[in-house]
Amino acid sequence: MTKIVQIITLLALACSSLLAHAEEIPLRPQHPDRHVVVKGDTLWDISSKFLKNPWQWPQIWQLNREHIKNPHWIYPGDVIVLDTSSGKPVLKLVRESVTLEPGVIVTPIKGDAIPAIQPNTILPFLSKPMLISPEDLKAAPRIIAAQEEREILSPGTHIYVQGLPESDRSVWAIYREGEPVKNPENGEILGNEAHYLGEAKLSRPGQPATLTITQAKEEIALKDKLIAVEDSLNPAYIPHAPDMQIEGQIARVSEGINETGYGRVVVLNRGEEQGVERGHVLSVLRKGVSMIDPESDPKHPVTIQLPDEPVGLVMVFKTFAKLSYALVMQASQPIHTEDVVRTP
Numbered sequence: 001m002t003k004i005v006q007i008i009t010l011l012a013l014a015c016s017s018l019l020a021h022a023e024e025i026p027l028r029p030q031h032p033d034r035h036v037v038v039k040g041d042t043l044w045d046i047s048s049k050f051l052k053n054p055w056q057w058p059q060i061w062q063l064n065r066e067h068i069k070n071p072h073w074i075y076p077g078d079v080i081v082l083d084t085s086s087g088k089p090v091l092k093l094v095r096e097s098v099t100l101e102p103g104v105i106v107t108p109i110k111g112d113a114i115p116a117i118q119p120n121t122i123l124p125f126l127s128k129p130m131l132i133s134p135e136d137l138k139a140a141p142r143i144i145a146a147q148e149e150r151e152i153l154s155p156g157t158h159i160y161v162q163g164l165p166e167s168d169r170s171v172w173a174i175y176r177e178g179e180p181v182k183n184p185e186n187g188e189i190l191g192n193e194a195h196y197l198g199e200a201k202l203s204r205p206g207q208p209a210t211l212t213i214t215q216a217k218e219e220i221a222l223k224d225k226l227i228a229v230e231d232s233l234n235p236a237y238i239p240h241a242p243d244m245q246i247e248g249q250i251a252r253v254s255e256g257i258n259e260t261g262y263g264r265v266v267v268l269n270r271g272e273e274q275g276v277e278r279g280h281v282l283s284v285l286r287k288g289v290s291m292i293d294p295e296s297d298p299k300h301p302v303t304i305q306l307p308d309e310p311v312g313l314v315m316v317f318k319t320f321a322k323l324s325y326a327l328v329m330q331a332s333q334p335i336h337t338e339d340v341v342r343t344p
Contacts, residue, residue: 073113
């Protein structure tokens with residue numbers, strides 16, 4: 001009986017140790033005790049000052065899922081303090097108003113809130129439709145005619161569009177169907193690149209509807225298609241690890257090449273249907289190769305599967321049904337199409 005008790009005790013201690021390790025949030029060596037937020041900071045930059053794993057920001061900040069999706073933004077001038085008095089690291093926000101003169105106090109302006117990541121790289125992917133699902137592509141409104149029967153269309157030209165849905169939207173993006181994005185796992189077409197051409201403004205609804213071209217990045221022609229422009233260019237989200245196991249692959253590099261690196265955009269073969277959401281941080285791993293054990297019998301060779309090796313991190317910033325856009329946040333090696341992405 002004593003041996004059984006000892007075994008149970010050892011198992012309990014082992015489980016406690018594993019649980020403590022699982023909940024551990026490693027801090028960076030020589031981390032600061034406080035940080036004054038300045039213009040140009042991002043949530044990722046700030047979390048990297050304190051944490052080895054920036055995606056653990058919500059845990060050290062003690063945020064729940066609702067706060068992650070709808071965060072209370074941080075503004076320049078705010079002070080972030082690291083509190084370790086409880087034995088566990090916790091970040092706290094000290095919001096300081098600045099008095100310029102008696103009766104005049106500077107308070108944060110909503111538009112000055114710091115973003116999750118620098119928007120310059122991802123802005124075109126937020127404001128311009130770059131991917132479209134096969135279903136949306138089939139049903140997309142199309143240009144059927146133009147003012148004075150023109151074939152090459154430029155700003156100021158009236159165009160006639162069939163299939164434009166009734167909507168409050170007045171601005172529509174014009175695009176041309178590009179290369180299909182295939183699932184590297186099975187070859188399924190998950191979507192098509194939408195090659196952005198310009199924009200048009202609705203003048204008169206109907207079937208066909210009348211629109212006026214307002215911008216033309218490239219030549220616009222009959223049979224080109226339209227898609228709605230998103231209203232929000234700066235959605236609120238916080239970098240965080242998924243609360244479930246997500247695993248997929250990089251389906252495409254945004255420039256259409258086979259490899260990329262830090263600060264570039266990639267397309268993942270997982271989207272909203274698989275639980276992917278904005279702000280999700282995923283590890284990137286180079287898939288381990290299979291090899292024959294050189295010591296095995298040639299007549300009965302033994303195959304060894306080498307482990308996947310971590311090569312970087314990506315963060316999702318825009319999602320579709322079966323696809324998502326992610327920004328490469330860290331890369332120790334070039335990141336390739338078909339590399340694995342997984343919950344860190």
